[in-house]
Amino acid sequence: MIWNEHHECMGRDQLASLQGERLRQMVERIYYNVPFYRNKLQEMGIEPGDIRSIDDLKKLPFTTKQDLRDNYPFGLFAVPQQDIVRFHASSGTTGKSTVVGYTHNDIMMWSEVVARSLTMAGVTKHDIIQVAYGYGLFTGGLGLHYGAEKIGASVIPISGGNTKKQLQLLEDFGSTAIACTPSYAAYLGEAIMEEKLDRSKIKLKAGIFGAEPWTEEMRSQIQQLLGIKAYDIYGLSEVIGPGVSMECSIQHGMHVFEDHFIPEIINPETGEVLPYGELGELVFTAVTKEALPLLRYRTRDLTRLHVERCDCGRTLVRMEKCVGRSDDMLIIRGVNVFPSQVESVLLEMSETKPHYLLVVDRQNNLDTLEIQVEVEDQFFSDEVKELEGLRKRISGNLTSILGLHANVRLVEPGTIERSQGKAQRVVDKRKLNEHKETP
Template sequence: MIWNQHIETMDREEMRTLQGERLQNMVERIYNNVPFYRHKLQDQGIEPGDITSIDHLHHLPFTTKQDLRDNYPFSLFAVPQDQVVRLHASSGTTGKPTVVGYTQRDIETWSEVVARSLTMAGVTRSDIIQVAYGYGLFTGGLGLHYGAEHLGASVIPISGGNTQKQLQLMQDFGSTVIACTPSYAAFLGEAIRHEQIDPRQIKLKAGIFGAEPWTEEMRQEIQELLGIKAFDIYGLSEIIGPGVSMECPAQQGMHIFEDHFIPEIINPDTGEILPYGQLGELVFTPVSKEALPLLRYRTRDLTRLHAEPCDCGRTLVRMEKCVGRSDDMLIIRGVNVFPSQVESVLLEMNETTPHYQLIVNREHNLDTLEIQVEVHDQFFSDEIADLEALQQRILHNIQSTLGISARVKLVEPRSIERSAGKAQRVIDNRNL
């Protein structure tokens, strides 16, 4: 099944023409409405009339996450505030989140690309989709929700967690599709076995999983546990949220909805554009976005692009699963975590040193984060109550900054290994 036959099977030259027209329009809008971009383009001697086709994309400057931080909260918006109908945010490297905005048309575009994504997974208006992504500032829950409603499916907006209720509604309501992080899907599968629920009571046929890295081995495990076909969905808040790209039944990569999101692969060190098939950093230009049209946004995700037509009949460019990142960001239970966030908390406290380690594991298919923190000599006492109070204070401050739960372990001064080079801040044992 294909949701939008014309766009998803469009001839390559016709797609390039469409992209060029939308790029021209976007450059004119940001030049006229976003001082940050106007100054940036002027610095490079570029005026809107200079951009007449998709071939001119590489002349335009990149946008980074730091640019969003520097323009917090709304200075990159290209429309007046009264046209912004939705605000979402994701965690950044400091206490301030990365803010994204949507016009009504942006919401409609988002719903459209998620409807395309769900259709790739075989979802129809006859299905009941249980959305177990988090609702709120995180884009996962509402993104899948609106797309499923646009498709015409029945939506159970249960959000994340509350596993017993998840299993109850899955049985009572006859959910046929589950949408959540892959680690939570595996956890639900194990819970079904642990509760000895009759598999005949579970009607699931497909799962839409994203927001965190996962392996092919985990895909097989989820499919076995839940008796479904597991599909990978990709997105990021800065571009639109979930629905930037999606796997089809052929599962030969994720199709990018490039009528809205023009992809590039670059050398992360030099910015040089790399050809199809080469590994590099993924860059997106969301040419149809109205509220926050970012120019050549550097995702920091490392992957490859492929342009050959897919067995499913779609001609949309495909991206492989991301194999890592060109920065130090971790994705833990769907939340972006930077080591520098932890460092900023510790530097505000007198009792701790700026030496720490983040240890990430996967226990029972759920990510865990332990933060080992060095305590200054004068505060490392034999009084258990004092250390416990300090531990709780650090835990509270870190959880307020990261937005997720973590374990804090206090360690003795100088016990974390020092390095003459780059300090090893992260030990990730998940084998992703």
């Protein structure tokens, strides 16, 4: 099924023409309505009339998360406050939140791209979708909610957490689709087994999972636990929220809705635009947003773009799963480490659960990495020899993938804290220690 065949299956030349026209309109809008952008463009000697086609995009300046924080709260808005119908904000870990605003037309556009996304997962007006993303300043809950209502599905706005109620509604309401973080989906699957629920009463067929990185191994585990097909959705608050891109039934990457969000891949060090198929940092230009039309926003997510036509019939470019973030990447003794690499190794092993924690520290000026791994109940034995053998096998597998040695510590089932939102995978004590030492 395709929700908007005209825009999702448009010829590439026709799409480029549409993007070019929308880019020209956007640059003119921000030049005259956003002092921050006008100053940046003037510093580069660029006027709106210099932008004639999509090929001119690479001439324009980047926008970063720091730019949003520096202009907190409303400095990058391109419309007056009376035209803003909703605010969202990301919590962040340090500094000020990044605030985003929406006009009525922005909300309608957001609903449209999420409707396209849900349709890719096979959700229709005949479905009941349980939205277990958080509602509030986080964009996940309301983003999925409005898109589901647009296609006419029945929405259960349960938000995150309250697992017992989640399970009850899965049974009693007969939810056929669920939207939440992948880590919480795995948690729900475990809870179904622990509560010994009657699986025949669970009607789920599809899950729409995003807001955090996850691997193909975790997808397989979730699909087995919940008996569903698991789909990857991508988004970020600064660009719109969930619905920037989405997997179709072919699941060979997430289709980017390029009529609204123009993607680029750049070298994160130089800013050079890279060709299709090369790994680099993902950049978006939100050409149709009215309230916050970001120009070449650096997401810090690392991925590849593929332009070949998909077997589903859509012509939209596809982005691979993000392998990590250029700013969240762990550098340990000169080696780049992503939590997703650890997850991939652990989920290939039947003895381990999909719950782990990376603890990074610095001792005697040397970085150390401890990986805490939960062991499946039947493999957590009192036999020290058996556990040591398992630990060595996990350690060997991780060393071959990561390229460095990590201290693997096996822990009992249920030891690592479960998340009802984004999973906490890393504790970097180097940052904590450095912060404490700062005068």
